[in-house]
Amino acid sequence: MxxxxxxxxxxASLILPAYGAEPAPIPSPGEIxxxxxxxxxxxxxxxxxxxxxxxxxxxxxxxHVVIQLMSAPFSQGWIGNIRKLAAAHWWDGTSVNxxxxxxxxxxxxxxxxxxxxxxxxAVSESRYVASDPASGQAAVDGKPAIRLSKDEANRRAxxxxxxxxxxxxxxxxxxxxxxxGVMFESGWPIGYSSAQVPDSRxxxxxxxxxxxxxxxxxxxxSGAELYAVIGHAPxxxxxxxxVVGRVISGIEHLSSLPRGTGALGFYEDAAERxxxxxxxxxxxxxxxxxxxxxxxSTESDSFARYAxxxxxxxxxxxxxxxxxxxxxxxxxxxxxxAAK
Amino acid sequence: MxxxxxxxxxxASLILPAYGAEPAPIPSPGEIxxxxxxxxxxxxxxxxxxxxxxxxxxxxxxxHVVIQLMSAPFSQGWIGNIRKLAAAHWWDGTSVNxxxxxxxxxxxxxxxxxxxxxxxxAVSESRYVASDPASGQAAVDGKPAIRLSKDEANRRAxxxxxxxxxxxxxxxxxxxxxxxGVMFESGWPIGYSSAQVPDSRxxxxxxxxxxxxxxxxxxxxSGAELYAVIGHAPxxxxxxxxVVGRVISGIEHLSSLPRGTGALGFYEDAAERxxxxxxxxxxxxxxxxxxxxxxxSTESDSFARYAxxxxxxxxxxxxxxxxxxxxxxxxxxxxxxAAK
Numbered sequence: 001m002x003x004x005x006x007x008x009x010x011x012a013s014l015i016l017p018a019y020g021a022e023p024a025p026i027p028s029p030g031e032i033x034x035x036x037x038x039x040x041x042x043x044x045x046x047x048x049x050x051x052x053x054x055x056x057x058x059x060x061x062x063x064h065v066v067i068q069l070m071s072a073p074f075s076q077g078w079i080g081n082i083r084k085l086a087a088a089h090w091w092d093g094t095s096v097n098x099x100x101x102x103x104x105x106x107x108x109x110x111x112x113x114x115x116x117x118x119x120x121x122a123v124s125e126s127r128y129v130a131s132d133p134a135s136g137q138a139a140v141d142g143k144p145a146i147r148l149s150k151d152e153a154n155r156r157a158x159x160x161x162x163x164x165x166x167x168x169x170x171x172x173x174x175x176x177x178x179x180x181g182v183m184f185e186s187g188w189p190i191g192y193s194s195a196q197v198p199d200s201r202x203x204x205x206x207x208x209x210x211x212x213x214x215x216x217x218x219x220x221x222s223g224a225e226l227y228a229v230i231g232h233a234p235x236x237x238x239x240x241x242x243v244v245g246r247v248i249s250g251i252e253h254l255s256s257l258p259r260g261t262g263a264l265g266f267y268e269d270a271a272e273r274x275x276x277x278x279x280x281x282x283x284x285x286x287x288x289x290x291x292x293x294x295x296x297s298t299e300s301d302s303f304a305r306y307a308x309x310x311x312x313x314x315x316x317x318x319x320x321x322x323x324x325x326x327x328x329x330x331x332x333x334x335x336x337x338a339a340k
Numbered sequence: 341m342x343x344x345x346x347x348x349x350x351x352a353s354l355i356l357p358a359y360g361a362e363p364a365p366i367p368s369p370g371e372i373x374x375x376x377x378x379x380x381x382x383x384x385x386x387x388x389x390x391x392x393x394x395x396x397x398x399x400x401x402x403x404h405v406v407i408q409l410m411s412a413p414f415s416q417g418w419i420g421n422i423r424k425l426a427a428a429h430w431w432d433g434t435s436v437n438x439x440x441x442x443x444x445x446x447x448x449x450x451x452x453x454x455x456x457x458x459x460x461x462a463v464s465e466s467r468y469v470a471s472d473p474a475s476g477q478a479a480v481d482g483k484p485a486i487r488l489s490k491d492e493a494n495r496r497a498x499x500x501x502x503x504x505x506x507x508x509x510x511x512x513x514x515x516x517x518x519x520x521g522v523m524f525e526s527g528w529p530i531g532y533s534s535a536q537v538p539d540s541r542x543x544x545x546x547x548x549x550x551x552x553x554x555x556x557x558x559x560x561x562s563g564a565e566l567y568a569v570i571g572h573a574p575x576x577x578x579x580x581x582x583v584v585g586r587v588i589s590g591i592e593h594l595s596s597l598p599r600g601t602g603a604l605g606f607y608e609d610a611a612e613r614x615x616x617x618x619x620x621x622x623x624x625x626x627x628x629x630x631x632x633x634x635x636x637s638t639e640s641d642s643f644a645r646y647a648x649x650x651x652x653x654x655x656x657x658x659x660x661x662x663x664x665x666x667x668x669x670x671x672x673x674x675x676x677x678a679a680k
Binding site: 058099101102125173174175177178179206207208216217233234235236238239251252255256259310313316317318319320322323325326328329 | 398439441442465468513514515516517518519546547548556557571572573574575576578579580591592595596597598599650651653656657658659660662663664665666668669
């Protein structure tokens with residue numbers, strides 16, 4: 001097949017198929033991830049998955065979107081609200097109301113009049129970042145401090161030291177314009193307040209990130225109004241809006257929606273809105289319908305090799321390796337768990 | 341209106357509307373661009389615009405895409421081929437054949453059998469970068485060297501010095517993982533081989549960039565197979581594929597197309613392909629149909645203020661300015677020229 005962006009395109013897939021019968025002489029990032037041992041993959045608990053069903057498309061095809069909720073210690077106040085909203089089936093009958101090109105698709109109650117469930121928390125702006133003192137104590141969203149294991153504290157200290165030199169994986173650069181340090185933690189791209197052992201850190205607005213719409217400060221949003229990033233990472237939103245998760249399946253059902261022609265990409269005609277049939281935490285679904293996913297442990301050697309290969313492409317398509325990569329251009333590999 | 345990402349969203353627009361009756365106390369990047377004097381805007385010659393008409397959409401609406409061709413000294417060999425292909429009406433009746441989420445929309449001849457016009461050039465891989473020695477001499481795509489004015493040489497030297505410190509506009513960072521230095525030149529985001537006065541430089545794969553599909557090295561592609569970036573900037577393609585321009589209007593007609601379900605996002609069913617009615621250099625169109633656009637001079641003070649505001653958001657929505665910005669997150673403002 002001629003005129004393809006062959007290996008380049010393969011690398012862009014989160015789930016990277018074996019392509020062709022012969023293994024490449026030098027594996028692509030996707031091939032490295034695919035070859036990782038099962039022990040390097042981490043199952044995502046169904047209780048951390050949000051399943052959004054949009055109304056079927058014009059051809060009657062179902063549109064399922066699966067969102068992985070952010071791990072502690074990040075954004076847990078908003079995520080608590082989101083769990084309550086899902087349990088109340090609050091989003092059922094709401095809609096995607098805004099799709100702005102190279103920016104976000106946003107959903108919620110277009111009337112802005114639907115009553116919220118009781119018991120939602122008003123989260124403080126201080127929770128856009130998580131505290132994690134150098135002592136290894138972590139005060140997490142108001143819960144009692146937790147102690148990092150010595151190994152984990154040492155691992156982080158080493159990563160921070162490398163981040164300070166602007167090189168993380170095998171000498172490749174992750175130089176970043178938005179944060180003093182960036183790193184992966186428990187499968188998520190994270191920013192740090194210091195390239196040394198940090199005292200605060202926060203989740204990043206990469207492609208697919210899900211965030212909480214809000215009004216002007218000091219409002220932080222309830223979690224009822226959500227958006228997914230469908231364009232170049234709008235990292236200027238980091239620490240200004242809560243990131244609560246990321247789309248791990250079905251992003252195309254949001255990213256390929258018609259763009260709104262109103263200000264900020266809002267649909268001008270109510271008929272353009274895309275109906276949301278339901279949003280559920282996966283544990284509320286019948287067992288057979290619960291999606292099962294796993295991610296490549298960002299603490300594994302396989303991930304280090306994958307990230308290095310993203311930064312220094314040596315597979316046959318490439319002639320000039322970059323020597324570095326934007327953290328948002330090192331998507332954490334996520335894949336469905338194979339049926340047994 | 342509640343629950344908007346208000347100023348954040350405004351800033352994401354290339355063309356930034358005045359919003360509300362009262363000016364913001366601190367202007368947003370878009371307001372800064374909108375307030376720039378007419379003398380800071382540079383007209384784009386219709387001879388540098390490519391107009392792609394896709395078949396009307398399902399509702400019968402026209403789909404016009406306007407591409408600005410890259411300025412010299414970059415990629416001119418491929419652009420010469422593209423001019424010949426457009427003059428031969430070669431793309432008429434071809435199609436968009438591949439749409440891969442968070443990556444590219446690609447178009448050309450799906451049969452891979454259509455004869456190319458005669459006279460196309462096979463461009464060398466060395467042309468992925470442009471030479472520009474510190475002497476101020478520039479050897480451009482094999483044409484005789486040109487001499488930079490003293491002012492221009494001084495301006496570049498100053499920018500390179502600032503880039504070396506990782507701060508460009510008012511102290512904000514444009515730290516970059518992919519290139520030793522990045523800067524704007526004549527309206528384009530450009531990478532440099534050195535943070536000092538460089539001896540080579542190249543165009544970047546930002547959102548909307550148009551590049552030339554190719555086979556494995558040493559093939560560099562003819563220009564007949566093109567793609568536009570519709571996701572997070574795939575900067576690892578820089579210096580590996582020719583960038584020949586950028587979409588300046590109508591990107592939503594590519595970015596919102598259904599994603600292909602085949603390998604690499606190719607449409608599996610020929611009926612899914614999106615027909616291209618015509619691609620023309622704008623000067624071939626009747627004068628009344630020629631699109632007219634202008635960009636904010638990247639050498640202007642207005643642009644420096646705009647870029648600084650992208651890196652340090654001080655408008656009311658934001659509570660924590662980042663202190664820096666990814667060069668691909670500082671889109672050069674482009675707008676239609678108002679009718680007189």
